[in-house]
Amino acid sequence: MDSSIIQDSQVQQHFLNASREQLIAYIDQLQSALRRYSSNPVIIPPRIVSSTPDGTSTFLIMPVVDDVYCGVKSLGFSSTSGQGFVGAVVVTDSKSGSLVGVVQAKQLTAVRTAMSSCIGLRDLSLFGPSVKITVFGTGLQAFWHLYICCKLLQGKSITATIVYRSSPMDTTSLQAHLPDLTIGQVSLSDKNAVPQLVGQSDIIFGCVPSTDPTILQEHFQNFSGPGYTYISLIGSYKSHMHECDTPLVELFKTQDTKILVDSIEHTLLESGELIDAEVKPTHLLELGQLTPNTPVPKTQCGNNRKITLCKIVGLAIMDISMAQALLTDLGK
Numbered sequence: 001m002d003s004s005i006i007q008d009s010q011v012q013q014h015f016l017n018a019s020r021e022q023l024i025a026y027i028d029q030l031q032s033a034l035r036r037y038s039s040n041p042v043i044i045p046p047r048i049v050s051s052t053p054d055g056t057s058t059f060l061i062m063p064v065v066d067d068v069y070c071g072v073k074s075l076g077f078s079s080t081s082g083q084g085f086v087g088a089v090v091v092t093d094s095k096s097g098s099l100v101g102v103v104q105a106k107q108l109t110a111v112r113t114a115m116s117s118c119i120g121l122r123d124l125s126l127f128g129p130s131v132k133i134t135v136f137g138t139g140l141q142a143f144w145h146l147y148i149c150c151k152l153l154q155g156k157s158i159t160a161t162i163v164y165r166s167s168p169m170d171t172t173s174l175q176a177h178l179p180d181l182t183i184g185q186v187s188l189s190d191k192n193a194v195p196q197l198v199g200q201s202d203i204i205f206g207c208v209p210s211t212d213p214t215i216l217q218e219h220f221q222n223f224s225g226p227g228y229t230y231i232s233l234i235g236s237y238k239s240h241m242h243e244c245d246t247p248l249v250e251l252f253k254t255q256d257t258k259i260l261v262d263s264i265e266h267t268l269l270e271s272g273e274l275i276d277a278e279v280k281p282t283h284l285l286e287l288g289q290l291t292p293n294t295p296v297p298k299t300q301c302g303n304n305r306k307i308t309l310c311k312i313v314g315l316a317i318m319d320i321s322m323a324q325a326l327l328t329d330l331g332k
């Protein structure tokens, strides 16, 4: 039996070297995996969260048992290691249970989340020749969201602004791989610049576990901007965390426009934005339910703006499906 271990550095290099067409093919594979989840959610059994007996480390064990995608993602966190969450995605053969291979989880998690965020971004005709992207956060998630989105928008003139809390992102690698990209950085504490930035953006990615929201509905009305804004929030993952405010979510509820999510069940348990706005399952549409013929849901905000909102909390099937694709492609 052939099995492999793919390191974080290999995952990083592979996706940095992937063409736009290859990235689109990976996004398609990810969406097929999400379709399998949406049509049969029991393929993702409940995760196990447990601490080591000495209490120094916490582990999350997340299985997927499906006819196509089988395996387990294991993440560990230790407050003393300084590494954040690290771990591995183990892919097994769904017919026999034998090992297919292992992929380190850090880069893969960020890449698969960024790709999921871009599933709702496929109709690029919604954007003009110049696109303004704003990303909240400076970590791996922010990096990969910007990178993958810019690759998808290839051919357009893109200005990206990174909003940082304590220190700006080191953009050397981003700039080296995307030489035409114009990058600016703004401090989160700049109370004049940030609202205007939000209001004038075509695309906004939230990649921070903030408790106080920064993306406010009023920003889209107080500042004139493009006719359409796509927002994907992936950073907040607990009920007290918020990246956008309740009035923005309520716009979708009152106009009966669906909010895109990876999982209706999980976002309603974990997303502070949706919980505070008392969102019901009928207000949500899973990315796995979005067909090529389904227009991306857009709500009206003021007279001149339409907005799509996407909220992703992460599912192990995203990791298993991407790890399986990587093991196949790197094993060739």
Ligand SMILES: NC(=O)C1=CN([C@@H]2O[C@H](COP(=O)(O)OP(=O)(O)OC[C@H]3O[C@@H](n4cnc5c(N)ncnc54)[C@H](OP(=O)(O)O)[C@@H]3O)[C@@H](O)[C@H]2O)C=CC1
Binding pocket: 084, 109, 110, 113, 136, 137, 138, 139, 140, 141, 142, 164, 165, 166, 167, 188, 207, 208, 209, 210, 211, 234, 235, 236, 237, 312, 313, 314, 315
């Ligand atoms: N939805 C999903 O599937 C997944 C979501 N995530 C989440 O995405 C987020 C980003 O992940 P990653 O890039 O790996 O994380 P990093 O820890 O590398 O980066 C976190 C970023 O968020 C900023 N930040 C932290 N707390 C706050 C706050 N209260 N207000 C504003 N900014 C804040 C940090 O700023 P500073 O430098 O000042 O600390 C930093 O820029 C995390 O919240 C993580 O839990 C991660 C994996 C999957």
